[in-house]
Structures are given as C-alpha cells and as structure tokens.
Amino acid sequence: MKYETVVVGALETNCYLVYCDESREGIVIDPGAEPHKIFAAIAEIGIKPVLILNTHGHIDHVGANKDIKDHYDIPLYIHEDDAVMLQNGLQSEIAILLNAHPSPEPDGYVVEAQELNFGNSQLTVISTPGHSPGGISLRGEGCLFSGDTLFYGGVGRSDLPGGSWDVLVDSIRSRIFVLPDDTVVLPGHGPATTVGQEKDINPYVR
Secondary structure, X not given: OEEEEEEEOOOOEEEEEEEOOOOOEEEEEOOOOOHHHHHHHHHXXXXXXXXXXXXXXXXXXXXXHHHHHHHHOOOEXXXXXXXXXXXXXXXXXXXXXXXXXXXXXXXXXXXXXOEEEEOOEEEEEEEOOOOOOOOEEEEOOOEEEEEOOEEOOEEOOOOOOOOOHHHHHHHHHHHHOOOOOOOEEEEOEOOOEEHHHHHHHOOOOO
C-alpha cells in the first residue's frame, strides 16, 4: 500500500490517494476542494480510483465529492451518523470559499472494523467520534488516516454541532493510542506524526 497527499482548499485539507502499488487500484480519502488538483495527481501517479471515502462530513472534507464521483463514476462511503452533513454543509460561508458542490448521497455506510479492499491492500475502519458524531479513522499498513480526530500536537475541534470533548478524548485514548507507537498518523490537516510521539507531546490527551 502506498499513499500520496494532495493539500486542497483554503483550509489546507489533506486529501489522501491511497493505492495498491501492484494493481494501482486506490481510494480517494476526503476530497475537500480543488478537484482538478486531485485529478492531476491521480493521473500523474497512475491510479485507478475505486472508492471515495469521507472520514467525516464537514464541508472542507467533502466539498469535491461530486466532482470526483462524476469524473470516475465510483461509489461514495461515509459513516451513517455523518451522512446528513453532506447537504447541510453547503449552508456555510466556508462552502462558498471552497467552491464546494452539493455532495451526492452516499452509496454505502462504513461501520466499525469494516475492511475496505483495493487491489491487494486494505484499510480497516476505526470509529473515532468526537469531532463529529460519525467520525472515523482508517488503519492501513503501519499508518492511520485520522481525519480531524488527532493532529500533530493537537486534536480536532469538539465545539461544532454534534461534537463532544469527552467523546473525542476517549476516541483518541481508547482507539488510537492503543496502536503501536510507530504507527504513522496522517491527519486531515497539517503534518504527519506518530502514535508514540503524540502520547509524549500532545498536551490535550496526556
């Protein structure tokens, strides 16, 4: 399994292209904006996208769902508890800033421990609510795509609708910090980190 990071939009969301190096099949995680930038990266790497996956429903992570889905004719998955956000987010000023389009309805809902296969690789769904009710992280080979749950030296906001500080902290401690310390954490914004590093330095979840 390999991945490429494409930073998109005014909020600098990390859109991840995760793919099997043998089959070139891949998953597009959190296409938040600038679809043509994502198209170009996919073409340059030579990936065949098979699925769009949202770690949560906030507009800066779903704003280009429609563009990607229309272009590649592939299904869209999200956790059921965040599905309503696919439409509600368009009421925000951020949607205008990101030039977001109305997201299609999801083709399926991910659930805890579900395995998503692409070529000879797979990602496993880990439920990590708190930033949003249906927030998820995705565990791959030695890495974790953490959405907006855990960042380098920080954590996701919990003051948005549906968020909960206590739930967020519990998700990090009980679902992420139990992973091996050398697990690379790939967040929804900002640089990568590791589980071990966050245990040592993160002031929010010590």
